[in-house]
Amino acid sequence: MEPVEINAGGYYLRQLRADHRLDDRPALVEAFTDPVQQRFVTGYVVDDLHSASAYVELRASEWASGKRCSWAVAEPTTGDLLGEVGLKALDPDAGTAETAVWVHPAARGRGVAVAAVGAALRFGFGALGLHSVDYLHDPANHASEGVARRCGFSFVGPDAAGPDVRWTRVAP
Template sequence: MDAVEINAGNHYLRTLRADDRLDDRPALVTAFADEAMRRWVYHYNVPDLEAAGRYVALRAQEWADDERCSWAVAEPATGELLGEVGLKNLDLDAGTAEVACWAHPLARGRGTTVEAIGAALRFGFGALDLKEVSYDHAEGNAASARVAEKCGFTLSHKLRNEIEVDGRPETLVVWTLRA
């Protein structure tokens, strides 16, 4: 599917970019160097501009392949990258997806992620006709738990020792939201 841009109120949701007009790669490198990002978003490694370029290209390909809708959360006046939200593991036939999100260290604690997820959910339930969206995170990630609650998700279940964080087994907390 073609990427869609969304006015999310105080923020603008757009595709990640690395072109002559807007380059998110430096902000991606900075964000992924953050200790909290390395801890909770451990499945991506973005140490330099080249890796950031691959990350941007991956997100574009996932849109094209109907696997993931991913948006850069941007400051509307400057285009500054504040984070990323998305609907991953899209199953358009079943009407399901999973929320993915992270906030740039300089943008945390301002409600940006909650607002952006709300916009992504409206798109998913409205334009994609999703029936259910889940939101999973490590039990120790208190910020993600707060985001899930503020976005209206309901705690579904917990899977003990399902993931590994900092080299130790961690419980995976699963939240759900139905259309």
């Protein structure tokens, strides 16, 4: 699948980049070395430019294979990376996916996650024809709970596969 850009109102969603025109790697390192991010976004070590390059390459390969649609959430005038949103665990046959989002520490508290998740959901339900999208988060992550509520997800309960709680949203 080819990456697409999305206008998300006050932000735009684009592919993560590390090239001569735009380099998201320093902001990725800042975000992934933040203690809050490390607590709630596990499974990734992005602590230098080399590992940030590998992260950008991973997201590009996931787009290409159709496993995950992942967007950098960017400031529209500068292109600065404010966070990332994605649709992962894509199952086009079943019409399902799971959303994922994180916000750079300097951009938290500004509604970035709500705008980004809303745009990703519109893409998933519209362009991909998904029927439902899940949202999982650590029960202690109250900011994520707020994002789920503001984006119209319904609370399901504890996730059977782990310590997270699960929310779901069905296509309009």
